[in-house]
Amino acid sequence: MQHLKGKIKGEAERLIHHLTISSDNYDTAWEILTHRYNNPQILFTKHIEILLNQANISKQTSFDIKKLHDVSMECIHAIHNLGIDTTTWDPLLVHILSKKLDHLTYAAYMEARKDPRSLPALDEFMGFLESKFTALEPISRKERVVTTEKVSQHHISKPSSSNSFRFMSTGRPSINIYSHNNTGHNKIDKPYQKPFFQAVTTKTYKCPQCNQDHDLFKCNQFIDLSPKSKLATVTKLNICPNCLYKHDTNCFSTKRCKECNSEHNTMLHDAFPIKRSPQMNNKNFAKSADKRYSANYVANNDEMLLTTIQMQVLSSDGSYVTLRALLDQGSQITMITESAVQLLGLPREHLNASVAGIGESPNQSRGKVLLDCKSLRNDYEFVAEALIMPRKIVRNLPTTSFDISNFHHLKNLPLADPDYNT
Structure with a gap:
């Protein structure tokens, strides 16, 4: 039971979180996990979609041919392990996979066949792919060396x-x-x-703390300092508190603190205490006496949680990606960020549209996209047409992570967003 709990995470971990570590609970935990995830129909669909949705090879390279070989073998073996007899699939599989080859590789395969008039065998096709990418690997390495030499003399x-x-x-x-x-x-x-x-x-880069050949965030002397001493050291050495490097211009790093998402390094998080007051010196809050109420964090009487959900969205390769969304009952449209669309790899349709909220300047959309969504917990599915927005649709929800250990009435409930406090 201890080993099982240490090997799972996410939704699977939450399913058996309520079970204590004892030998009596092991069979119960295993039954819960098997009932949820041992679904041959879903597993077969997943593997067959990966097999069929592999990208076509446009240029003969060892990397692309090897990827086609490895992914195909992995999917076929996984389907076979589900108890499905794939021995009679050879002509169909070879036909599907050979269509993904470029013209040169496909012609070479047809020439390499022992009996072109007979139905193709999968082992023969896979053996050809393996011999092909093995022969191309030395050529690819030589091309990379020549390209590097040309760039160095440019x-x-x-x-x-x-x-x-x-x-x-x-x-x-x-x-x-x-x-x-x-x-x-x-x-x-x-x-x-x-x-x-x-x-x-x-x-190489010299550490400003100990003058050794490593970055500041790898320096043991700096790591062993207290949070306040780290901040004092950064200020004294004129180091950027966000990227921990010295530069004269604004910091171009997109990385933020993993604890509070503020513009400082995570190593300095404890040196920047969050003061929960109306006049917080933070981008998420109004300055001076212009008090604004945030509606996304359970901290005081002025704030409340908004309805966030997690759902699975179908990507271009046939797999599902879990995204987090705000369920806004007052919105007239559905919106998605540019970064989420690029993560899904979905095709977009051109559309000129401006979106504005209360007191905000309009933002120009980057087209629209069709989303196939489904629930994390049951078979509920729906299709939504969403406008693509270049920036964040909402600020961080909630503003700051908070402890839910005392929310006993919510434990073991199948929430739409189990990470509502993060």
Whole structure:
């Protein structure tokens, strides 16, 4: 029972969360999990959709052919393990998979067949794919080496007597490549003279705390400091508290604190206490005396939870992705973020539309998309047409995670959003 609980997470973990660790509860836990997940029809549909929805190969490469081979074998073996006899599927499977090959590979397969007039065998087809990507792998490695050499000799820059760096938005140095002629002058007077290329420096990033060759967030001295001492060190060394690198411009890092989603590093979270007051110095709250009430966090009488749900949405490859949504009873339209649409890989339809809320400037949509949605807990399904929005549709819900250990009346209930407190 201890081993079983340590191996599961998410929905499966919540299903048997109420069972204590004892030998008597093991059979009950196993029965609950088997009843929920041992569904041969769903498992077969999942594997067959992955098999059929593999992308077509447009160019003959070892990577694409190997992926087609491995994914196909994995799905076929998984279907066979469900107790389904796949021995008579060879002609159908070979026909489906061969249509995904590029013209060159397909022609090579037809030439390699021992008896082109007989029905194809799956083992013969898979053996051909394996021999093909094995033969192409050395060619692919050679092409990568040649491409790397060409890129390294592409630009000529001005030399310097000292180490020179180009700093990116992260503050990390990159290598500059310079040319020198025999006189040491950086100008190439004659076009036919062959330049000599060399990397001026390969200097790595130095930790500002201990001056060793590692990043600040990997420094043991910095990690062992208290939260307030870490913040003081960052301030003293003029380090960005968000990315923990030194830079003169605004921080371009999109990463945020994993605890509160604020613009500071997670290692500094405890040094930035959240003060729950109307005048919080936070982007999620109004400044000065202009008090606004948030409706997404159970913290005081001014705030309440909104209806969030989790549901499965069908992606372009036939698999389902779990997304979180706000169930807004007052909205006239359905909206989805650009990042969610890209995660699903769904085709979009062009549409010019502007969306505005109370007191907000209109946002231009990026088209519309059709969503096939279904419940996490039963067979309920629905289709929705959603406008694609470039930015976040709502702020973080709830504003801050909170403890639900004392919500005994909600335990073991099949909630639409089990992570409503996060």
